[in-house]
Amino acid sequence: KEKVELTKEQQALMKLIVDAYNKHQIPQDFAKKLLQEQYSADENFLLLTEVATSQVQVLVEFTKSIPGFLSLDHEDQIALLKGSAVEATYLRSAQVFSKKMPTGYAQLLEERIRKSGISQDFITPMFNFYKSISELHMAQEEQALLTAVTILTPDRPYVKDQQAVERLQEPMLDVLRKLCALQHPQEPQYFARLLGRLTELRTLNHFHAEMLTSWRTDDHKFTPLLCEIWDVQ
Numbered sequence: 001k002e003k004v005e006l007t008k009e010q011q012a013l014m015k016l017i018v019d020a021y022n023k024h025q026i027p028q029d030f031a032k033k034l035l036q037e038q039y040s041a042d043e044n045f046l047l048l049t050e051v052a053t054s055q056v057q058v059l060v061e062f063t064k065s066i067p068g069f070l071s072l073d074h075e076d077q078i079a080l081l082k083g084s085a086v087e088a089t090y091l092r093s094a095q096v097f098s099k100k101m102p103t104g105y106a107q108l109l110e111e112r113i114r115k116s117g118i119s120q121d122f123i124t125p126m127f128n129f130y131k132s133i134s135e136l137h138m139a140q141e142e143q144a145l146l147t148a149v150t151i152l153t154p155d156r157p158y159v160k161d162q163q164a165v166e167r168l169q170e171p172m173l174d175v176l177r178k179l180c181a182l183q184h185p186q187e188p189q190y191f192a193r194l195l196g197r198l199t200e201l202r203t204l205n206h207f208h209a210e211m212l213t214s215w216r217t218d219d220h221k222f223t224p225l226l227c228e229i230w231d232v233q
């Protein structure tokens, strides 16, 4: 049985990614604000728009910290960011739910989301995904690496030099695979289950696009950053 261990450079890469992932955390005061008073659906939506905007800002900063990302063709950098924004923000907000929160905290957050005027058709798949992520009990290293792997998906629309993206994604996948073997020795399929979540994530792109359209018809306002990253109005 081969002894699995991370090489020195793999340990350095992992530390870099984890530090970048933790450095840009969502300001916790949003969540506190969400819990404070009773909000109307419109106030809830406004708050979630702020949270979404902050998540996209955090995503851009994290992406820029991925080794080699800023050396990619600039148009490919944009294509990767726009192509992965939904998946990365869903992953990020899934961690918020699965994090060890004081009991009842996540339920209250869930209630606010359910009371922001979003149709049940979108809420169900969203919370199914959050549940499937929290059941994995991912370590923070796995969360950070899985997010980096998601961002560095070579076959996003409009990516010109896919090989250059593969060259960045492969070492991340190697570290993630070894990490899963080290952290879950009794679960040889754990790495495969993690990658299976990425397939589930892709289905959420469709729901998110529909949510945006339904919000637009309800004449909801977005921030310039959200309009830019998700091509609305």
Ligand SMILES: Cc1cccc(C)c1Nc1c(-c2c(F)cccc2F)nc2cccc(C)n12
Pocket (backbone or CB within 6 Å): 045, 048, 049, 050, 051, 052, 053, 055, 089, 090, 093, 113, 118, 126, 211, 222, 226
């Ligand atoms: C921040 C948040 C967290 C959980 C649930 C919801 C509905 C939100 N809100 C939004 C999301 C979004 C996201 F950022 C991560 C996950 C799923 C998402 F629906 N995207 C957008 C885009 C424009 C406006 C909003 C309100 N919004």
